[in-house]
Amino acid sequence: MDAMDDTRPHWIGKGRLAIPPAESDSQRYGTVVLLDEHGTPARLREFTPIGTAVFTATITNPVAREIGVEAGPRLLGLGALFFDRTTWNGHPARAAGVRPRDGRLTGWLDPRTLAGLDDVPVLLEAHESWPGCRCRPSYPTPRRKKRGPRKPRGSSR
Numbered sequence: 001m002d003a004m005d006d007t008r009p010h011w012i013g014k015g016r017l018a019i020p021p022a023e024s025d026s027q028r029y030g031t032v033v034l035l036d037e038h039g040t041p042a043r044l045r046e047f048t049p050i051g052t053a054v055f056t057a058t059i060t061n062p063v064a065r066e067i068g069v070e071a072g073p074r075l076l077g078l079g080a081l082f083f084d085r086t087t088w089n090g091h092p093a094r095a096a097g098v099r100p101r102d103g104r105l106t107g108w109l110d111p112r113t114l115a116g117l118d119d120v121p122v123l124l125e126a127h128e129s130w131p132g133c134r135c136r137p138s139y140p141t142p143r144r145k146k147r148g149p150r151k152p153r154g155s156s157r
């Protein structure tokens, strides 16, 4: 891990986002894991935020350019941040997720957002508020859009 990562108070980890099969099977979609370039589960920085966590996955500029999407954070879900023990291809892994406050049993994280991020390199974070947070994430909120003469297709949000 780069030393820089430790200066980000709401940083959880970096890697390709993957959805544990048990989460899609049960429709809970409660947690995700991160994989490194070898497909091995990446280490997660575990912490306990105060109150409701805003769980986000951020696509950085180089990745966004490569796959043709808008750079910036995606909102995965809101709730109590937790970390689960799981396995990935026989490797022990940690999964991170949020448990919503409304007690629902399925769709803890937004399944459609997850589907769009499957196998995409992201920065995983859990913030105290959204949009905007005291940690001042390095990416603007997705709502903020620059006015331009022509927008490429498919950039609607």
Ligand SMILES: [Zn+2]
Pocket: 010, 126, 127, 128, 129, 133, 134, 135, 136, 137
């Ligand atoms: Zn934050």
